[in-house]
Amino acid sequence: MARLTAKIHEVIVTTKNADGTAHHAPMGISEVNNYFQIKPFKTSTTYNNLMNQRSCSINYIDDVRVFAGALTGHRQWPTSPCEKVDGIYLTDALSHSEIAIQNVDDDDPRACFYGAVVNEQQHGLFRGYNRAQSAVIEAAILVSRLSMLPEQKIRDEINYLTIGMEKTAGEREWEAWGWLMEKVKQAGIDVE
Template sequence: MDLDLTELGIGDGIWEVVATTRSRDGVPNAAPLGLRCREGDLSILVFEPSRTLENILDTGRIGVNILQDPLIFVKSVVGDLDNSYYTDFKGFPVINGAEAWIILEAKLMERGEAYLFTLVPLSARRNFKAAHPVNRGFNAIIEALILATRYSIMDESERDGILRCIEHMEEIVRKCGGDREHEAMAILKGYLHRIQELEDILQ
């Protein structure tokens, strides 16, 4: 199917979603997963051992659930999602109340420490006026921005720690963000550099 990913809030980058899968016996499973998008092509990396990987290999299908509920992300890791959290879309288990669902065919491309699958959309539905997938790159920009605003008021002894934290956030942006996140980080680093230059002049 032709799918405009931007209508679901998905652009280039890695988007944190809750993936749903189904066993051969029809038992649903959910787990957080990074949905990779590059120029409209979707893929995932799945590590073993996991029920998600086993189910994808068995059925060749995966559901992507776009949502921002932290409880569902956490409960999908610790195994506390009972059947009341699931509903059915096109014969496949998805998460109740998600902002959007995508059912995809998963094609195994590489097998190693992690399994790389390319994804082909089969069906999709946006359940609300807009969908807002979680992007770690965007979140890292916000964290780095907060740290940057504190830099000039911190003691010298604390500034190295702030810069190390910002460098860590930059790595997340580089890995998970899209063009706008990369541009935002470049602007933020330029801002910090100007502050440091000004302080050197005034000393």
């Protein structure tokens, strides 16, 4: 029997802070009934910016340092202004969607923002992910859950992800991996 669930796509959601600067957040989003569903925690900067701004960009990238950087304090990436919404997108994105928020379910602990695509642009070619890029994204998800997961699960997952890193990582992936492993060590988890 087929499962009827929404696919979750790992992307970078860029919102505009009150001072006009960009806030980049790695996030799993879904597309349901022609709307993107963006579900930030209510305590997050993304939540506050979407409540205030009612627009964002969804960035499709292959530079996994942006995923890792958002979780480890490396947030300075080149941006450009959106064309159809009052927002910002990652200049180096392969493509981006400009989103106008149409509706909000303000539930706890996560709100759900329903956004309509008002503009999409292609900037580069997607040539596929290697295993190291996928490993960095999975490690970033682990890092975002350090306080929720058992230490042994984190160690086991990182040990497995290290295989893909060792086989296919380039300079960018190793840099992102290093940032994430430093965060894991700061949480008191030995992963070596």
